[in-house]
Amino acid sequence: MTTQRLMLRPLAATDARALYAIFSDPTVVRYWSAEPWTDISMADTAIARALEAYRDETELRFAIELAGSREVIGTVALHHFYNQYNRCELGYAIASGHWGNGYASEAIEAVLDHGFNEVGINRVEADIDPRNDASAHVLEKLGFRKEGFMPQRWRVHGEYADTVFYGLLRDYWNDRKAS
Structure with a gap:
């Protein structure tokens, strides 16, 4: 998938150094x-798990690349799919x-479009630490609604x-896109 400034693609073994730097x-x-990760082997393990998840269709995890430089600057994923409910969770990290x-x-936004329009997801959930103001801002900007506190x-x-x-x-997503 491509956006104005980014390319989202499946993780590859060659992403280990970039992922290690991030995590x-x-x-x-x-x-x-x-x-925090303490050894590059942790990146290799994460990539291997993502590759396995692609094969058994249990997770959609993407490397986030800057379109111009091809630098990997993060990951975004739809994971923990509950297929009988068309529901999953969202995770993301940026360097x-x-x-x-x-x-x-x-x-x-690109991953949500893909999830709702191509995968057929009806509901996406995220849970964050309430002290993470930046993440709360991102979610709310994209139309997520606060639903609970534990x-x-x-x-x-x-x-x-x-x-x-x-x-x-x-x-909610379709209403947001229509307006």
């Missing part, structure tokens, strides 16, 4: 439920050096962390 950055994974440029919104749901980086749940229905 070993403590600022990128600050609100994730995992510690901290590229924050504030609208790349997350641009990439997520205190101390995760233990992240040695502390309990809350969760805010967001949901986006195909109807």
Whole structure:
């Protein structure tokens, strides 16, 4: 998939260094439920899992490349598919050096269009740490609605962390696109 500034494509083994640079950055994974990667083999494992998920159609994970330079600056995924309900979850990460440029919104919008229009998803869910203002802004800008709050749901980086749940229905998406 391509957008005005980005290309979204399946992950490849050659992405290991770029992914390691992104996910070993403590600022990128600050609100994730995992510690920063400490070895490039963790990138290799993540890529292998993504390749397996492509084969058994359990996840759609894309590398986010800058169209001009072909630099991998992040990932975006639709995962945890519940096919009987046409529902899945959204995940994304952008290299901290590229924050504030609208790349997350641009990439997520393309993936949501694909999910709703090509895959047939009816509902996409996301859960974030309520302290992650940038992520909340991205989701709300794209039409996600706050649907719930769970205190101390995760233990992240040695502390309990809350969760805010967001949901986006195909109807909301279509209404947003029409207006």
